[in-house]
Amino acid sequence: MRxxxxxxxxxxxxxxxxxxxxxxxDPAMFDALIDTIDALRASPARCVVLSGEGQAFCAGLDMASMAAGAAGLDLTTRTHGAANRVQQVAWGWRTLPMPVIAAVHGLAFGGGMQIMAGADVRIAAPDTRFAILEAKWGLVADMAGFALWREVRGDVLRELAFTAREFDAVEAQAAGFVTRLSDDPLAAAQALARSIAGRSPDAVRADKRLANLADDADAATILAAESAEQIALLGTANQVEAVRAGMERRVPGFADISPP
Structure with a gap:
C-alpha cells in the first residue's frame, strides 16, 4: 500500500x-495517488490533509524503480484534462473541488515539491529541506511544477530550478513555496482543516473555483464569475443555515454536497 x-x-x-x-x-505510488484523487473527487469530504509518514513528506522520484519504465513513459497524451498521467499526481490536488492542505516535514524534493505545490495551503516544519532537484539528473520539473509555482517569485524559481540546490523552510516561505511554518505541521493542518470543514461546503468550494480561476483569467472574467457564484449561493439551504447559526450564536449544521 502506498x-x-x-x-x-x-x-x-x-x-x-x-x-x-x-x-x-515509484509506479505503484503514481497509481495510488491518482486513484486517491479520483476517490476524493467522488467523496463528500469538505477538506483534505495530505501528509507523508516517517521521516519525510516525499523525497521525489524513486530513480531506480522509475528507470526501468522510463522508455515507455507517455508524456504526450493528456489523460486528465490538461494534464498527463505524471502531472496528475500533483495537478490533481488543485483541481479537486475541496481545499487541500499539505503538511510537510523532513524532505520535499523534486516530485515531492510538486505534489506539495498542488495543495491550496502548505504548512511546513521549520527544519524541512526542499529542492527542485530535476536539473541534477539533466531533467526539468515536469509534474505540473511550473504551472503550480506561478505564485512563487520568478527570479527565485529560476535560480532554484537552474541549480537544483537545497534550501530551507524559511527561504521556501519567503519565495511562496510554503504558506506558513509550524513545529507540528500535521497538527496545524488538521486544525485548519477542521475549521474549513465547519464552514458551508458550498461557499468553500465556490471560493476554490474563484481562486483557481484568478490564477490566469482576466479581470472581467473573474468579476463575472464572482457574481455568478454569489447568485448560485444566495438563498440555498447551507447559506440560510450560515446566517441563522450566526444570528443564533450556535454551531451550524451544514448539509454535505452529494458526490457527482
Missing part, C-alpha cells in the same frame, strides 16, 4: 505510506 485515506467529520486524512523509502514515488 497511500491511505480516512474521512472523518468532513476531513479526509491522506497519507503517503512508503516510509521506508522516504515516500519516494
Amino acid at each position: 497511500v491511505t485515506m480516512m474521512i472523518a467529520d468532513g476531513v479526509a486524512d491522506v497519507r503517503l505510506t512508503r516510509a521506508d523509502k522516504m515516500n519516494a514515488i
Whole structure:
C-alpha cells in the first residue's frame, strides 16, 4: 500500500505510506495517488490533509524503480484534462473541488515539491529541506511544477530550478513555496482543516473555483464569475443555515454536497 485515506467529520486524512523509502514515488505510488484523487473527487469530504509518514513528506522520484519504465513513459497524451498521467499526481490536488492542505516535514524534493505545490495551503516544519532537484539528473520539473509555482517569485524559481540546490523552510516561505511554518505541521493542518470543514461546503468550494480561476483569467472574467457564484449561493439551504447559526450564536449544521 502506498497511500491511505480516512474521512472523518468532513476531513479526509491522506497519507503517503512508503516510509521506508522516504515516500519516494515509484509506479505503484503514481497509481495510488491518482486513484486517491479520483476517490476524493467522488467523496463528500469538505477538506483534505495530505501528509507523508516517517521521516519525510516525499523525497521525489524513486530513480531506480522509475528507470526501468522510463522508455515507455507517455508524456504526450493528456489523460486528465490538461494534464498527463505524471502531472496528475500533483495537478490533481488543485483541481479537486475541496481545499487541500499539505503538511510537510523532513524532505520535499523534486516530485515531492510538486505534489506539495498542488495543495491550496502548505504548512511546513521549520527544519524541512526542499529542492527542485530535476536539473541534477539533466531533467526539468515536469509534474505540473511550473504551472503550480506561478505564485512563487520568478527570479527565485529560476535560480532554484537552474541549480537544483537545497534550501530551507524559511527561504521556501519567503519565495511562496510554503504558506506558513509550524513545529507540528500535521497538527496545524488538521486544525485548519477542521475549521474549513465547519464552514458551508458550498461557499468553500465556490471560493476554490474563484481562486483557481484568478490564477490566469482576466479581470472581467473573474468579476463575472464572482457574481455568478454569489447568485448560485444566495438563498440555498447551507447559506440560510450560515446566517441563522450566526444570528443564533450556535454551531451550524451544514448539509454535505452529494458526490457527482
